Amino acid sequence: MKPRLPKIIYNNKAKSILGEINKILDSKITTGIPIENLHSLIYSRAAAVLTLNKQKISTDTQVKNVPVTPAWHRRITNKIDSIRRDIGILTQNQSLNPSSSVTKKAKAILEREQSLENPTATEILDHLKQKLKAMAKKLRWYKESNTRRQHNSQFSRSERSFYKNLESEDHEIETLQENKVPTPEAMKTASVPEANRPPSAAELEFERVHLLYDGMDPMMKPRLPKIIYNNKAKSILGEINKILDSKITTGIPIENLHSLIYSRAAAVLTLNKQKISTDTQVKNVPVTPAWHRRITNKIDSIRRDIGILTQNQSLNPSSSVTKKAKAILEREQSLENPTATEILDHLKQKLKAMAKKLRWYKESNTRRQHNSQFSRSERSFYKNLESEDHEIETLQENKVPTPEAMKKFWESTWGNRVIHKNTRWLFDERTSTSNLQTMSRVGIMEESSEEQIPLV
Incomplete structure (x- = not known):
């Protein structure tokens, strides 16, 4: 105790x-x-x-299960409180008779906030208000992102507890809405009879999807993806669930119940702007690893920069190319006072290193896959290895050119007579080298070679 x-x-x-x-x-x-x-x-x-x-x-x-405030929440709220305190001090300093302590604090704030060039007190106050608005927006976005992450994690662990908590949250929201005083617009809408109300977008989408898939073989219906859960999906799900409650009756056949539930899921996905594939079977699409995407993106970026710098060195580069090249030269300042040629050479070396890194990663990943496959099943490993060797041999067989193709290729290169240009500099070169003595031919005889090279 x-x-x-x-x-x-x-x-x-x-x-x-x-x-x-x-x-x-x-x-x-x-x-x-x-x-x-x-x-x-x-x-x-x-x-x-x-x-x-x-x-x-x-x-x-x-021990009570007290919810722990995340570090990002404390950090942002502390910044918001600090900005609000500064705004209050500056606002109080602009009054008629501010105290000496307020004036001293306001002076310290004005000296600290020097992000603008020669700012006035009003400009700094406006800057702090914009900063406060941005921080409040950032906090709201962090909260929504954290809620989505928690919902996704809870859904992956236990769907039952997820929907149970979701219903409790909806019940709390409905209780709060019931305690609120209704607006005149809400009272006006409530006074309209149910029969005269136009159908909502959720009702229309549910009816459209239900007419499209009702009576279809369940195995022939498209496979639905996982819902991207957010605030919009939550509100859509609430509307569709109300429509579904009105459709389900006692003693409904299992086929009709399945069709209604499928239509509900498809309607939620469509209203949430998610695409529904028309394929009825799941395809084993190879997923590109994250490291492959990351390195290829870097390679593409370096190639783009090399192309811009090369184009900028031409005779008449456009203004947009010059602007982009200037930004690249300002960004690539790893050397001391580098020239454009040095930066271009540095980028080419960087590209070569990244390509080598990608090749090494691919080989390492292939070895890892082979080791994993060998530990699971040696039979399938050797079977796939033989199929890979067969593919390589097939490619090599297809690459070997025929004698006719080789003859045609080299005839196009060496078979045609070439007429060289007889320009002035060639004549000058011949004249300048005409007095040079030609080197005499060296004859290598078998006897002299035997004398120099001892026999073993």
């Missing part, structure tokens, strides 16, 4: 307190002390250290 003690905040003060309490504890512990008394002494030691360290001890004897 003793209160649960929190973790000690360890600092220099706590260290000295702990040393003093340990000395007191040593004098209290004797040989043959009962275990209950020993536990009581150790508990009293920990409680005394916490009290002297000015830490609160809760009176609860049980």
Whole structure:
């Protein structure tokens, strides 16, 4: 029944307190002390250290599942509170008679916020308001993203608990909406008879999908993908569920029930702007690994930069090419005062290194796949290996040219007579080298070779 003690905040003060309490504890512990008394002494030691360290001890004897605020939430809310405090100080400083402490704090804020060039107090105040708006938007986006992540994780663990929590959330929202005072528009809409109301988009989509797939063989219907769960999908799901409740009656045949549930799922996907494939079977599409996509994207980016720099070195580059090349030259400043040619050469070396890295990754991945396949089934491993060798041999057989093709290829290169240009510089070269003595021919005889090379 003793209160649960929190973790000690360890600092220099706590260290000295702990040393003093340990000395007191040593004098209290004797040989043959009962275990209950020993536990009581150790508990009293920990409680005394916490009290002297000015830490609160809760009176609860049980651990409560208190939701832990994420670090990103605390970080952003602290920034928002800081910006709000600065806005309040600057607004108060613009009043008629601000106090000296407010003026001093406002001066410190104005000196700190120097992101603009010679800003006024009004400009800094407006900048802080925009910053506050951006941080609030960022916090809202983080919350929605975290909620989606939690829902997806809960759905993958247990669909039953997911839908149960979803119903409780919907019930809480409905309770809040019931307690709210209705608006005149809502009262006006509520007064319209049900028969005179136009059908909603969800009702129309549900009817369209139901007419399309009702009576079709379940094995011939397209396979539906997993829903991308977000706030929009949640509201669509609520509307479609209400429509489905009105369609299901007691004693409905299992085929009609399956058709209604399928139409519900297809309608939710369509309204959530997700594509439904027309294929009825799942295809084993090879998924490109993340490392392959990452390296190929880098290679494409480097090739694009090389192309822009090469085009910029032409005679008449366009203004857009010059602008892009300037941005690349400013970005690639790994060398000291590099020229455009040096940066271009550096990018080419970088491209060569990335291509080598991709090739090494592919070979490593192939080895890993082969080892994994060999450990699972040697028979399938050797079977696939033979099929790969057969494919390589087939490709090599198809690549070997015929004698006729070889003759035709080399005839087009060497069979035609070439007329060289007789320009001025060729005549000058011949004239400048005409007085050079021609090297005499060297005759290598068999006897002289035997004299120089000893026989083994």
